Amino acid sequence: MRAFPVLLAVALAAALTFLTLPVVAIFVGSSPADLIDSLGEPGALDALWLSLRATAMALAVILVVGTPAAYLLATRSFRGKALVVTLVELPLVLPPAVAGIALLAAVGPSGILGGAVEDAGIELTLQTAGVVVALTFVASPFYVRQAMAAFAAVDRTLLDASRTLGASEARGFVRVMIPAALPGLAAGTALALGRALGEFGATLMFAGSFRGITQTVPLAIYDRFSTNFDSALALSAVLVAISAAILLSVKLVQGSEALGGAPG
Amino acid sequence: MLAGLLLVAACAGCGDEEDAHPRLVVSAASSMTEALTACSADFGAADVRLSFAGSDELAAQIRQGVKPDLYAAANTKLPNQLNTEGLLSKPLEFATNELVVAVPKDSEIQAIEDLARDGVKVAIGSESVPIGSYTREVLARLPKAKSDAILANVRSNEPDVKGIVGKLTQGAADAGLVYVTDVNAAGDELRAVKLPAALEPEVSYAAGVVKGAKQPELARDFVDGLTAGGCADALDRAGFGAP
Numbered sequence: 001m002r003a004f005p006v007l008l009a010v011a012l013a014a015a016l017t018f019l020t021l022p023v024v025a026i027f028v029g030s031s032p033a034d035l036i037d038s039l040g041e042p043g044a045l046d047a048l049w050l051s052l053r054a055t056a057m058a059l060a061v062i063l064v065v066g067t068p069a070a071y072l073l074a075t076r077s078f079r080g081k082a083l084v085v086t087l088v089e090l091p092l093v094l095p096p097a098v099a100g101i102a103l104l105a106a107v108g109p110s111g112i113l114g115g116a117v118e119d120a121g122i123e124l125t126l127q128t129a130g131v132v133v134a135l136t137f138v139a140s141p142f143y144v145r146q147a148m149a150a151f152a153a154v155d156r157t158l159l160d161a162s163r164t165l166g167a168s169e170a171r172g173f174v175r176v177m178i179p180a181a182l183p184g185l186a187a188g189t190a191l192a193l194g195r196a197l198g199e200f201g202a203t204l205m206f207a208g209s210f211r212g213i214t215q216t217v218p219l220a221i222y223d224r225f226s227t228n229f230d231s232a233l234a235l236s237a238v239l240v241a242i243s244a245a246i247l248l249s250v251k252l253v254q255g256s257e258a259l260g261g262a263p264g
Numbered sequence: 265m266l267a268g269l270l271l272v273a274a275c276a277g278c279g280d281e282e283d284a285h286p287r288l289v290v291s292a293a294s295s296m297t298e299a300l301t302a303c304s305a306d307f308g309a310a311d312v313r314l315s316f317a318g319s320d321e322l323a324a325q326i327r328q329g330v331k332p333d334l335y336a337a338a339n340t341k342l343p344n345q346l347n348t349e350g351l352l353s354k355p356l357e358f359a360t361n362e363l364v365v366a367v368p369k370d371s372e373i374q375a376i377e378d379l380a381r382d383g384v385k386v387a388i389g390s391e392s393v394p395i396g397s398y399t400r401e402v403l404a405r406l407p408k409a410k411s412d413a414i415l416a417n418v419r420s421n422e423p424d425v426k427g428i429v430g431k432l433t434q435g436a437a438d439a440g441l442v443y444v445t446d447v448n449a450a451g452d453e454l455r456a457v458k459l460p461a462a463l464e465p466e467v468s469y470a471a472g473v474v475k476g477a478k479q480p481e482l483a484r485d486f487v488d489g490l491t492a493g494g495c496a497d498a499l500d501r502a503g504f505g506a507p
Contacts, residue, residue, distance in 0.1 A: 109435035125436035126385060126419040208387065208420030208431060215421075222423060226320035227392040229328070 023240055030234040038234030046212040047220035048238065054128060054216060055196040058135035062143050062192055067185070070147035071173060085148075092141045099138055100205025107133065108206070130207035131214050135196040143192040150184020151177060183254045190250040194243050286310045288482050289331075291322040293338035293394070293469070294424050295361065296499070298449050300336075303498035307489070310482045318393045318424040326351055326474060333483040336471035336490070338443075339394040343470040355470035358490035360505035362444040363398050363465055365457040366432055371439070376406070376459055379439050380413035387428045387437035390421040395428070398465045399441040405463050429454070443467065445503040468507065 030038075038044055073085060091099060105111050108125055109118065117124060124130040154177055162172040178185070200218040207214040209223065217239050224232035288310040292300055297316045304312035315322070319337035323346060326335060335352060337343050343355035367373045379386050389396030403411040419437060422428045425446050431437040433453050447456040471490060473483040489495045491507065500506075 104430075104434050104436070111434075114435070125434070126387075126431070204423070204427065205430065208427075208436070209390065209422060210418070210420050213419075223390055223392060223421075226318065226324040229324065 051216040054131040074151035096201025099202035103206040126208045134202040139192040139196040143188040146188025150181035154180040291332040292336040293319040299498040299502040303495040333477040340470040352472040355472040357507040359469040361467040387431040387440040
């Protein structure tokens with residue numbers, strides 16, 4: 001028997017055990033009845049609804065701005081491009097606490113743009129808008145990165161053919177590039193969605209924690225951690241279920257795309 | 265990965281057996297961060313590892329099986345509960361604190377009643393942490409219309425005092441209820457507005473030795489040192505009162 005394949009299998013088994021055990025423990029610790037009870041508690045549904053709303057708003061911003069930006073970065077070369085890409089990706093590696101402090105320093109009431117934000121009549125801190133800003137900041141690099149890779153992987157002859165046929169670049173972007181890159185864009189959307197749903201530190205520091213306004217599911221879980229561990233566990237289970245459903249649906253979409261679109 | 269992690273974890277623990285310089289793990293409420301950090305360096309008998317968080321969070325960790333050597337909370341309720349549950353020795357009250365309204369130093373707020381005014385953004389502690397329950401105790405002693413108006417101005421229920429102070433120093437909130445020691449620790453950025461004596465809650469800090477502590481004698485010494493010695497002086501300097 002070869003040793004190497006065994007080693008690979010052992011490594012996979014160890015990784016799988018380590019990564020799934022905590023998730024399994026959440027479901028072992030909370031029965032379906034607990035789960036439903038926890039949603040009936042004051043604040044739980046508010047938190048869930050707020051999380052979904054704020055995440056949807058953040059995703060809308062990320063898709064509308066991130067898609068063309070990623071297209072530009074994927075299809076053009078210019079001086080300093082590596083630097084621009086690095087800056088765009090930087091929030092990926094920032095700790096949430098740093099993201100929170102950075103947002104306060106930038107657009108908080110005493111931040112460098114705080115006065116301008118206030119003059120524009122916009123209130124971010126301690127408001128739902130602040131949650132959306134925090135989610136957008138931490139989640140957008142996940143989408144832009146994937147979208148860049150997806151656009152870069154599209155066969156350029158497709159776009160060139162559409163140009164030859166007289167289509168403008170804008171038309172080619174919408175009619176050719178986006179459909180061709182769709183599986184990658186969907187994967188990026190799912191990653192950004194997952195990151196936004198799970199955001200904790202930046203939201204707490206920048207937007208605070210108030211039921212129905214700024215208390216997202218992770219903040220509600222933290223609030224329950226000390227007083228009602230079972231309820232925290234049940235709310236965690238809901239978040240895991242939603243995140244798993246998102247991940248799975250993207251895998252299914254990508255799977256059907258891969259099967260349907262025969263290699264050209 | 266699992267095996268590797270277990271190895272790392274095992275090795276992280278393997279130094280603990282050496283008695284040459286024992287390690288004392290102290291879980292303490294966030295409000296004592298500055299005072300205890302200053303004095304524990306002088307606790308010669310052991311290398312003191314301080315872990316600061318909300319009292320309730322630290323209690324929850326102990327209930328989940330985390331074993332620091334001692335637990336010092338910003339109230340007496342949590343240590344007493346842990347004692348009843350058999351997780352902590354009989355708690356010792358070692359200090360008192362005072363609840364105040366904290367405002368940015370140029371604020372026009374002069375009394376707690378001013379928090380009821382339209383447009384004042386208030387940050388308080390979440391109901392589950394001691395600062396939050398003291399705050400609700402204070403508000404409940406005000407006339408109902410006043411306390412309702414103040415609660416309607418609350419924009420954030422923070423999980424610890426640092427969150428409240430941060431919201432104030434960053435200008436996100438106009439006023440918050442914190443301990444006087446937190447206002448002192450924030451330097452000259454914040455000003456404390458005293459509460460009328462009739463509203464003031466009794467804020468007592470209590471500490472005990474965690475059952476199953478690795479260093480029970482040293483932990484007992486440390487607890488005793490909170491009422492007499494270097495740590496008692498440091499607490500006094502930070503603005504804490506004697507029990």
